[in-house]
Amino acid sequence: MMSKGVLEDMRERVSKYADICNRCRCGFCREGCPTFKIKKMESFGPRGRMSLVWAAFNNIIEYTDNSFIEKIFSCATCAQCKERCPNDVDVPLVMEYVRYLIWKEKR
Numbered sequence: 188m189m190s191k192g193v194l195e196d197m198r199e200r201v202s203k204y205a206d207i208c209n210r211c212r213c214g215f216c217r218e219g220c221p222t223f224k225i226k227k228m229e230s231f232g233p234r235g236r237m238s239l240v241w242a243a244f245n246n247i248i249e250y251t252d253n254s255f256i257e258k259i260f261s262c263a264t265c266a267q268c269k270e271r272c273p274n275d276v277d278v279p280l281v282m283e284y285v286r287y288l289i290w291k292e293k294r
Contacts, residue, residue: 213273216232216233219268233262236281240281
């Protein structure tokens with residue numbers, strides 16, 4: 188279990204990353220994403236997942252929505268997106284944090 192301070196710090200960082208991605212939307216991250224290459228759907232790529240995270244953080248969609256969960260857990264956390272991101276967005280970190288939130292909500 189993560190401490191309250193760590194969770195608050197993580198939420199702040201994840202929220203910042205989601206805001207950056209929502210504004211920037213450059214798409215460099217998609218080039219190395221294995222699930223985007225297979226699925227060829229925006230929501231299965233880093234940019235699409237980050238848009239979903241932004242929507243969840245802004246109470247537009249729910250963390251418990253099955254479609255949301257499918258997209259978040261389809262990420263391989265390989266960090267190819269992180270290496271390509273000109274804004275240094277740590278998508279794997281975001282996915283791990285959101286997976287924790289989903290687990291916490293579902294248990």
